[in-house]
Amino acid sequence: MRKFISFEGIDGAGKSSHIPWMADLLRGAGKSVVVSREPGGTPLGERLRAMLLGEPMSIDTELLLMTAARAEHLAQVIQPALDRGDIVLCDRFHDSSYAFQGGGRGISLDRLESLDKWCGGARPDLTFLFDVPTAEAQRRMDGSRDQKDRFETEAEGFHAAVRRVYLERAAAEPGRVVVIDSTQAIDAIRAELSGHVQKLVLGE
Ligand SMILES: Nc1ncnc2c1ncn2[C@@H]1O[C@H](COP(=O)(O)OP(=O)(O)O)[C@@H](O)[C@H]1O
Numbered sequence: 578m579r580k581f582i583s584f585e586g587i588d589g590a591g592k593s594s595h596i597p598w599m600a601d602l603l604r605g606a607g608k609s610v611v612v613s614r615e616p617g618g619t620p621l622g623e624r625l626r627a628m629l630l631g632e633p634m635s636i637d638t639e640l641l642l643m644t645a646a647r648a649e650h651l652a653q654v655i656q657p658a659l660d661r662g663d664i665v666l667c668d669r670f671h672d673s674s675y676a677f678q679g680g681g682r683g684i685s686l687d688r689l690e691s692l693d694k695w696c697g698g699a700r701p702d703l704t705f706l707f708d709v710p711t712a713e714a715q716r717r718m719d720g721s722r723d724q725k726d727r728f729e730t731e732a733e734g735f736h737a738a739v740r741r742v743y744l745e746r747a748a749a750e751p752g753r754v755v756v757i758d759s760t761q762a763i764d765a766i767r768a769e770l771s772g773h774v775q776k777l778v779l780g781e
């Protein structure tokens with residue numbers, strides 16, 4: 578049974594509303610579920626999140642703070658929850674660093690991998706990648722955000738590079754990453770997610 582599940586995608590892909598929905602689905606099946614997010618998920622991590630989304634900083638500082646928030650999140654929330662036997666639904670995890678700091682910012686794979694190892698190389702058992710073209714994500718953000726953060730205001734080329742890395746990672750790890758066509762209507766996406774949950778989370 579897959580217990581550590583992450584949700585990924587470019588900004589505006591439409592992943593967020595599916596997370597509380599999936600938590601309800603799993604709780605309805607009698608499971609204990611912890612819902613969390615990155616950057617964030619702990620009091621310190623939420624303070625780091627506010628800095629990361631709001632304050633200008635060098636790209637190395639950005640990666641180091643994302644990693645620091647992840648180390649704290651793993652130690653305080655994710656590992657204890659998995660040790661208790663809970664299911665963890667995490668809004669973004671390590672793939673976000675490869676996609677945003679690697680693809681978007683251009684940080685080398687070597688550097689990303691060494692920091693990843695520093696965090697113990699923790700890996701979700703299952704990742705849902707919500708994929709949409711950047712123009713559609715932009716339209717969705719324009720329609721839903723009063724204020725855009727430091728990542729959401731990046732140029733189209735940044736988001737295109739982030740999307741490219743996500744899709745490369747999904748192609749390299751098909752057993753872990755399930756790509757969801759997020760241009761579909763929300764109900765159709767949920768029907769698809771529900772099938773994956775029955776098979777991969779409740780059925781294994
Ligand atoms: N499948 C969909 N079709 C149309 N609009 C969607 C879809 N999924 C989400 N949206 C809308 O797009 C906007 C951004 O969605 P959100 O879940 O906040 O994206 P993300 O968390 O991936 O950045 C919201 O207004 C949301 O209602």
Ligand SMILES: Cc1cn([C@H]2C[C@H](O)[C@@H](COP(=O)(O)OP(=O)(O)O)O2)c(=O)[nH]c1=O
Pocket residue numbers: 588589593614615616643668669670671672673674675677678726728729
């Ligand atoms: C976890 C993580 C997030 N991010 C970025 C991606 C998002 O733009 C931002 C916050 O993610 P998110 O919670 O999806 O933003 P929102 O609530 O506005 O939908 O942090 C990274 O750049 N690297 C990372 O490792």
